[in-house]
Amino acid sequence: MARALDHIVHAVRDLDAAADLYRRLGFTVGARNRHPWGTHNHVIQLHGFFIELLTLAEPEKLGNDGFSIMFGAYNRDFIARNEGLSVLILESKDARSDAATFLAAGTGASEALRFEREAKRPDGQTVKVGFSLAFAEDKAARDIHFATCQQHYPENFWNPAYQEHPNSVAGVAGVVVVADQPGQHQRFFEAFADARAVAEADGFTITTPRGAIDVLTPAAFLRRFGVKPPDMTRGARLAALRLAVTYPSRLQAAPELAGIAGLYVGNAAIVGSEDAMGAILVFEPAAQKSR
Numbered sequence: 001m002a003r004a005l006d007h008i009v010h011a012v013r014d015l016d017a018a019a020d021l022y023r024r025l026g027f028t029v030g031a032r033n034r035h036p037w038g039t040h041n042h043v044i045q046l047h048g049f050f051i052e053l054l055t056l057a058e059p060e061k062l063g064n065d066g067f068s069i070m071f072g073a074y075n076r077d078f079i080a081r082n083e084g085l086s087v088l089i090l091e092s093k094d095a096r097s098d099a100a101t102f103l104a105a106g107t108g109a110s111e112a113l114r115f116e117r118e119a120k121r122p123d124g125q126t127v128k129v130g131f132s133l134a135f136a137e138d139k140a141a142r143d144i145h146f147a148t149c150q151q152h153y154p155e156n157f158w159n160p161a162y163q164e165h166p167n168s169v170a171g172v173a174g175v176v177v178v179a180d181q182p183g184q185h186q187r188f189f190e191a192f193a194d195a196r197a198v199a200e201a202d203g204f205t206i207t208t209p210r211g212a213i214d215v216l217t218p219a220a221f222l223r224r225f226g227v228k229p230p231d232m233t234r235g236a237r238l239a240a241l242r243l244a245v246t247y248p249s250r251l252q253a254a255p256e257l258a259g260i261a262g263l264y265v266g267n268a269a270i271v272g273s274e275d276a277m278g279a280i281l282v283f284e285p286a287a288q289k290s291r
Contacts, residue, residue, distance in 0.1 A: 002195035004210035009087035024258035026167025084278030085238035092148035095132035109135035127156040141236035174212035179236035244286035
């Protein structure tokens with residue numbers, strides 16, 4: 001069964017500044033969380049998907065465990081080179097099974113890794129949240145880590161109070177990867193998402209149960225979004241996050257309220273990497289459901 005988009009990591013050097021940016025863009029930003037391996041994050045919940053703003057705040061806590069290596073040290077090195085979208089995570093029903101599948105296919109990067117922590121509800125109640133991740137690797141995309149994520153206490157994590165945003169962003173429309181030769185990555189992405197790709201002249205698209213994965217050439221990305229993709233010296237990159245806006249009338253307001261001169265292409269409002277700490281954020285009208 002195809003794996004849906006679950007969350008994406010936006011790795012930054014200044015976590016407070018990133019949280020402030022997203023608040024100014026009209027998002028409800030969760031409290032600062034701390035991981036045992038030294039990374040800190042803020043979570044922005046959408047419907048079924050979340051954005052994880054992340055930095056390595058306590059490098060002395062990095063160890064030799066799987067999360068320190070696959071998540072903490074990787075994001076430390078990523079941030080040392082550039083800020084931006086660093087990890088793409090799809091939803092998992094069984095992370096251990098995913099890890100075994102990836103390892104058998106030659107794309108596995110680790111056994112399933114499990115982590116639990118305490119979280120607080122809006123009313124102050126302390127609850128437990130837990131995740132298991134299975135990492136996969138595309139050797140031609142050294143600046144993207146891939147994983148699937150199984151939530152063990154989803155009823156404690158998801159909260160409608162955190163999913164209401166003044167900018168009316170309700171969910172994820174998709175993510176966009178840039179690659180010089182998209183076809184070289186198609187087999188990996190099909191196995192990672194457990195779904196077939198639709199090939200196009202300048203790349204391919206995989207439709208998941210929650211959002212699309214587009215893999216485009218740099219030229220096709222520039223034509224579609226009007227901004228340059230991130231540096232690709234080390235191979236394919238996670239370039240853009242597409243966000244579904246419930247009220248299109250608020251599209252223009254999103255960058256303007258943040259004091260940013262957004263770019264408008266078709267029906268989308270776009271915040272470029274210079275203003276969004278290495279990421280490209282695309283605000284577009286949510287697809288209308290047929291009656």
